[in-house]
Amino acid sequence: MAQKEPTTECHDCGAAVDFAQHTLEVCPRWAALRQGLTSVLGRDLSLPSIITAMLGDDESWKAMVSFYETVMSQKEEDERVREEAADVASIRGQ
Numbered sequence: 001m002a003q004k005e006p007t008t009e010c011h012d013c014g015a016a017v018d019f020a021q022h023t024l025e026v027c028p029r030w031a032a033l034r035q036g037l038t039s040v041l042g043r044d045l046s047l048p049s050i051i052t053a054m055l056g057d058d059e060s061w062k063a064m065v066s067f068y069e070t071v072m073s074q075k076e077e078d079e080r081v082r083e084e085a086a087d088v089a090s091i092r093g094q
Ligand SMILES: [Zn+2]
Pocket: 010, 011, 012, 013, 014, 015, 022, 026, 027, 028, 029
């Protein structure tokens, strides 16, 4: 089928996919942040264990929320910088 597939690429490490699990378990950018998370939740950051941990105790819940808040705000900031760079490029191109 000639279906156009949207390619998503992690802006941080160039991996072909950038979804929650990549950020959580794989992406090297968040290694330091991930360490804080595994110190609370344990080494297993697969989705089922995370959900179990988050629902199981408050500390895991908070660790997870803070991990995601940090990641999301960083990614938003990156996006803003990229947009600005694109604006500058298009202005220069005229
Ligand atoms: Zn990545």
